[in-house]
């Protein structure tokens with residue numbers, strides 16, 4: 001039976017947004033996110049990274065380097081909280097008008113957000129129910145991809161001032177429109193919680209700071 005998933009953007013959601021990461025050691029997790037992923041692991045939610053990574057197309061570095069970054073990401077999640085990602089998908093492609101220069105990766109591709117290729121591939125590979133899944137991202141393209149795919153987009157921003165997630169409730173749909181999902185208590189310190197009796201996801205009634 002198809003299962004729901006939580007799709008997670010990478011930069012600005014799992015690791016700190018610092019632009020293109022040329023040194024593997026410069027990839028640093030957002031504080032608290034490893035524990036959040038661990039909680040989702042413990043609830044049996046399928047956690048899947050989906051990320052646009054145009055560095056190879058721009059000629060900045062190889063896909064091997066992107067893989068090394070993801071190895072470090074997974075190592076940090078495991079070291080900090082015993083957390084893991086169930087699958088990782090990324091798009092190394094970029095069209096020439098958008099800045100692609102490496103001939104191996106310069107092309108228009110359905111995997112690039114806000115196109116739906118990564119989510120469709122993940123659903124096919126892992127028997128996922130996209131209409132009962134969530135996409136957590138920090139950019140409009142993340143939310144557009146979610147909407148293009150039929151899953152719920154949750155736009156979050158990391159607040160350095162308060163060391164907490166802020167959910168953009170102007171874009172994220174209100175609780176009444178959210179589909180049922182298995183327990184999802186917290187993402188970072190964002191107040192997204194599950195009603196265990198209703199098996200539905202709910203947001204804090206007050207705007208998060």
Ligand SMILES: [Mg+2]
Pocket residue numbers: 009010011012013137138139
């Ligand atoms: Mg991002």
